[in-house]
Amino acid sequence: MSLNWKEIDLLLSELSLPGCHVQGIHQPDYRTLLLELYRPGEPFLLLVSLAQGRARLHRTTRRPPKPRVIPRFAQFLRSRVRGARVVSAQQLGEERIVRIELERAGESTLLWIRLWGGASNIISTTQEGVILDAFFRRPGRGEISGERFDPETAVAQAARRPRREFVVRDLPGEGDFNSRLAEYYREEEQREERERLRERLSRLYTERESRLRAALDRLTDREREYEGAGNQKLFGDIIMANLHRIRRGDEWLEAENYEADNRPVRIQLDPKISPSANAEHYYDLHKKARSGLGIVREEIAQVRAQIAAVEKEAAELSRTDDISLLRERLRENDRRGGTGGGDREERPGLEFRSGPFRILVGRSAAENDQLLRRYARGNDMWLHTRDYPGAYVFIKIIPGKSIPLDTLLDAGNLAVFYSKARSSGYAELYYTQVKHLRRPREGKRGLVLPTQERNLSVRLDPVRLDRLQLYREQR
Missing domain, CATH: 1.10.287 (Helix Hairpins)
Structure with a gap:
């Protein structure tokens, strides 16, 4: 449930934002903004969520995860208002629109936080109402840089509509309304995440x-x-x-x-x-x-x-x-390569099981190259026929376990079977860890030069191959 206007008024009165300074801006995901604020002796985080059905703002103690790339709107605010002082913060009438005025080096910036469920947004404007940027750029609503934003007109129109009665929710817990509201949404989000995780895991275990x-x-x-x-x-x-x-x-x-x-x-x-x-x-x-x-x-x-x-x-x-x-x-599950119900990318090549070990096989130069670049790790074992073109075979290492001879022979049989040596039924292989492979300059795609390699002689074993094919992973 999103906030109603009475709850927003109460939150703002508890926050006492005027006089605070903006020390940092964080945007951990596509629907959340956090302002790192400071008043003498009291740093705190102000969370603004634009999630549909959960549009809100309140104080929080949860540090946001750091995104790998700073999103556009966060970059804009850092350049525009980091270090600014909060001049004023109030709600416009009963319209769930919060106006925050910021000042830095004599330059004023307005932040309009509209908490309207599916139409929620954060819009930055000049004092004259010219839009500098918006969290969600919505050309259909005129919410893009250079356009004008006039929320007072919306407030005046809303004043003519029949008024609804709202009350402040009596939330369980201790502390002020900010603290109880933050805990309420934390528990709600954890409950939803728990359900999502259970659903995903149930699907994975069923598969x-x-x-x-x-x-x-x-x-x-x-x-x-x-x-x-x-x-x-x-x-x-x-x-x-x-x-x-x-x-x-x-x-x-x-x-x-x-x-x-x-x-x-x-x-x-x-x-x-x-x-x-x-x-x-x-x-x-x-x-x-x-x-x-x-x-x-x-x-x-x-x-x-x-x-x-x-x-x-x-x-x-x-x-x-x-x-x-x-x-x-x-x-x-992700580390051992389980499926993710459509979330994971389709891996090239074939996958077999040898006891607890996974064996990956590339059937072409393109698959060999993709497996080597994206799915093999430094300690994984690589096998290839010595005098014949064919598959790159990778034994995925299990931390704390050494590769047994039986698994090495399984991988060796697959290397021979998926190579030009299949018709002769015998081949010499070399094998080494992936970290000991070197790519020659200007070499063909997937071409590698092994170092610290060891030799293995393999004669195709039909019974072993039958077992591997029976226990091949179906993806």
């Missing part, structure tokens, strides 16, 4: 849980696929037992299944390879399925644990009133 459940579904499908691969060894054994019946070029073997009462079984063959190579092929499929089954089951256990952790943390945050905890959880 994270959805990604984890999608990964769990893919892993469960692969588990069933591996469990159904038990026949591969049996097919190899049946082929070996019937080698004398198979000729190179045969596409099928029809034989007896000795594990099923000698019922007939039909096994597909590769006509391009020998009968014994066909048996070896089925043995290889069986080995990969058996190896992959163990890995997939470990991944399933990890994902289920992560889902349980996400559900527990989301439930705890939905109950807490600790706004600092909510802020910290949101910062943690």
Whole structure:
């Protein structure tokens, strides 16, 4: 709720602005102005908020955050009224317009603070009413530099309208009306911020849980696929037992299944390879399925644990009133690259998970360059194939954790897979921390020269790649 005119009168009487000096001007956001005022022995901050539904002015003790760039209107006021003395401050009738006259070095400046909800503004004029600048420049209302501002006419017109009765709100708390009003709005703003943070975090946790459940579904499908691969060894054994019946070029073997009462079984063959190579092929499929089954089951256990952790943390945050905890959880999410419901920019490339570590992969020179410039940090690990063009792969470091060999091999497999070495299935890599990369002068986009690099030999592991693809982050 914005202030009514009786509340503004009371606030101004408590503030006793005439005689104060303007020591500083701050504009922490697009709707708030703070004047740093001083009267002998009593410095204080005067807050002016132009927020719709919250238009107000009052004394405050909260120091504003410093913006990276000083906004235009704050720059103007600093040049015009910093060091000025407040000559007078009063409300115009019942119109929620405050006129503050400032004087510096014999030059007068008027500040008109209009607290009209959606039409609120702060307008600076000369004594003659010529607009010097405005917090919100509104050409449609003539509120731009060089135009004239005549609030007295609006006051005269308003005096002819039927009068409404207003009362000063009886706000809880201690101290004068300024103090109680500041505390009231502080609590209101914190309540709204708490709700916004909860809503954002709820959306983020829902998205994270959805990604984890999608990964769990893919892993469960692969588990069933591996469990159904038990026949591969049996097919190899049946082929070996019937080698004398198979000729190179045969596409099928029809034989007896000795594990099923000698019922007939039909096994597909590769006509391009020998009968014994066909048996070896089925043995290889069986080995990969058996190896992959163990890995997939470990991944399933990890994902289920992560889902349980996400559900527990989301439930705890939905109950807490600790706004600092909510802020910290949101910062943690941003640091680990979680989505922000449209607030975050779409990152280039691909993202994979290897245990708790994130692995970023660029698929082109442009993506490599963007990842290197904007998303990689000095201690992150960089990998690249030595003799082939291809992806830049980055392992995002976790403070206090060293990169395990298994994660390094995961990243190495991705570096080979997303390079020209994929067809050969093998490559030599070099890897080093991002801070040890150097850009050559006039080099192509994304080109870097590694220093302090180490070597890694990687042969593509289909089971490892399957696991990485199953647990790839969907963005």
